[in-house]
Amino acid sequence: MDGLVIVDKPTGLTSHDVVARARRVTRIRAIGHAGTLDPMATGVLVLCIGQATRLSEYLLGEDKTYLAQVRLGARSNTDDAEGEITPGVAPDFSPARLREGLTALTGPQMQVPPQFSAIQRDGQRAYALARKGEHIELAARPVHVHALSWVDAQALVASDDRWAGDGPPESITLRMRVSSGTYVRSLARDLGEALGCGGLLSGLRREAAGAFTLAESVPLDDFLAAGADWPRHLLPMTRAVPALARRDLDADEARRIAQGQFLASRDADGPAEGTLLRLHAPGGALLAIGRVSAGQVRPDKVFTITA
Numbered sequence: 001m002d003g004l005v006i007v008d009k010p011t012g013l014t015s016h017d018v019v020a021r022a023r024r025v026t027r028i029r030a031i032g033h034a035g036t037l038d039p040m041a042t043g044v045l046v047l048c049i050g051q052a053t054r055l056s057e058y059l060l061g062e063d064k065t066y067l068a069q070v071r072l073g074a075r076s077n078t079d080d081a082e083g084e085i086t087p088g089v090a091p092d093f094s095p096a097r098l099r100e101g102l103t104a105l106t107g108p109q110m111q112v113p114p115q116f117s118a119i120q121r122d123g124q125r126a127y128a129l130a131r132k133g134e135h136i137e138l139a140a141r142p143v144h145v146h147a148l149s150w151v152d153a154q155a156l157v158a159s160d161d162r163w164a165g166d167g168p169p170e171s172i173t174l175r176m177r178v179s180s181g182t183y184v185r186s187l188a189r190d191l192g193e194a195l196g197c198g199g200l201l202s203g204l205r206r207e208a209a210g211a212f213t214l215a216e217s218v219p220l221d222d223f224l225a226a227g228a229d230w231p232r233h234l235l236p237m238t239r240a241v242p243a244l245a246r247r248d249l250d251a252d253e254a255r256r257i258a259q260g261q262f263l264a265s266r267d268a269d270g271p272a273e274g275t276l277l278r279l280h281a282p283g284g285a286l287l288a289i290g291r292v293s294a295g296q297v298r299p300d301k302v303f304t305i306t307a
Helices: 017-025 048-059 095-104 126-131 186-196 220-225 226-233 251-258
Strands: 003-009 031-033 042-049 065-074 074-076 083-086 107-111 141-149 169-179 200-208 246-247 276-280 288-295 296-302
Touching: 003 048, 003 220, 017 031, 017 042, 017 220, 031 048, 042 048, 065 186, 095 126, 095 141, 095 186, 095 276, 107 169, 107 186, 169 251, 169 296, 186 200, 186 296, 220 226, 251 288, 251 296, 276 296
Parallel strands: 042 200, 074 200, 246 276
Antiparallel strands: 003 042, 031 042, 065 169, 065 200, 074 083, 107 141, 141 169, 276 288, 288 296
16 A cells, blocks of 8 residues: 555654554554654654655755744754754844844754764764764755744834833744754754754644645544554555656556656656656556656656556
């Protein structure tokens, strides 16, 4: 059985924990996920089941949308509430300065990952070195913050653009759409530093991963409780590659692709070298992902079609 399941991950579990539980309920070993969520985080986790695991590379690069809680006036060695927290400086900034800080963090960025991250350094994971007490300098990486908004501004700011309470809030809520590879923990840290008080990520919910949203997710407990009826939550593999142009094959073309042979390109496929296509067998099932190369369509990934 092949396809995708969109799970709403609860807090306290790693993404691998979710995969392990999904394997038990489905009795399918070939299950992976398309984008790690830290244990503290909740929300959309895309599970790739069966042959759909071979499509995960197309999902990993998709943008992600998050709702994040940022605690101000504190710092952490992990840049979130799970690490060793040290006090920063009492928040003392205006609403205008906060908006300026958010604007500066929007768009293309060179972002320094957290010390506790899975990035490789000299053959070791950064978090493994950090746990040994080693401080390492991680190189900044290009990311893109497409949108960053201050969700609770209306409740916190008075009509004359002053704080509605006694001063700046100790926690704010942000919604963001970011490129794959963006660390929300780093964004919270960098915002706190820009405001001069320190900051860390205190809560995170992934609202969307690419085209998949919470609206079509299933709570993990409900998915596990479905037992043998779990396939009712299964989405077709084609949902992993909706942007690819579709080419319907006749029986002879399908046979050739299944055998790893090339097909002549069609004008409708577009002339661009390297263009990826969804190749569908007679009856509509996804047979392969093809690539346009030198005037031909070459199968990149071929799938087994089961009745």
